[in-house]
Amino acid sequence: MRLAKCCRPVPGDTIAGYVSLGRGITIHRADCKNVKALMKSPERFVEVAWEGGNESSYRVELQIDEYAGAPVTAEQRPEPDGGEDPGGRAP
Ligand SMILES: [Zn+2]
Numbered sequence: 001m002r003l004a005k006c007c008r009p010v011p012g013d014t015i016a017g018y019v020s021l022g023r024g025i026t027i028h029r030a031d032c033k034n035v036k037a038l039m040k041s042p043e044r045f046v047e048v049a050w051e052g053g054n055e056s057s058y059r060v061e062l063q064i065d066e067y068a069g070a071p072v073t074a075e076q077r078p079e080p081d082g083g084e085d086p087g088g089r090a091p
Contacts, residue, residue: 001025001048007032017048 001017007029009015014030018038027048028035038044 001027004028004032004034006034011050015048015050017046019044019046 001024003009004026009027009029015027016030016035017025017027020026
C-alpha cells in the first residue's frame with residue numbers, strides 16, 4: 001500500500017483505497033478530487049482503514065520515502081585467483 005502524493009492522507013482522515021494495476025493499493029483521502037474522478041471505476045476501490053493505531057501507519061510512509069532515496073549498494077567481489085605469471089624471469 002502507498003499513500004497518494006496528490007492528497008497526502010494523514011491518520012484520522014477518511015481514506016479510500018484504489019487498486020492500481022501492478023502497483024498495489026494507493027491510499028487517497030476520501031474527499032480527494034482524484035478519487036472523485038476514479039470513482040468512475042468503483043469496482044477498483046477497496047475499503048481501507050488506518051491499522052494498528054495512527055503512528056504505525058504514518059511510519060509506513062516514512063519508510064517508503066527512505067527506501068526510495070537509499071543509495072544502491074555496490075556489490076564487492078574478490079578478484080579470481082590464477083592471474084599471476086608463473087615465473088618468466090628464470091636465470
Ligand atoms: Zn489523492
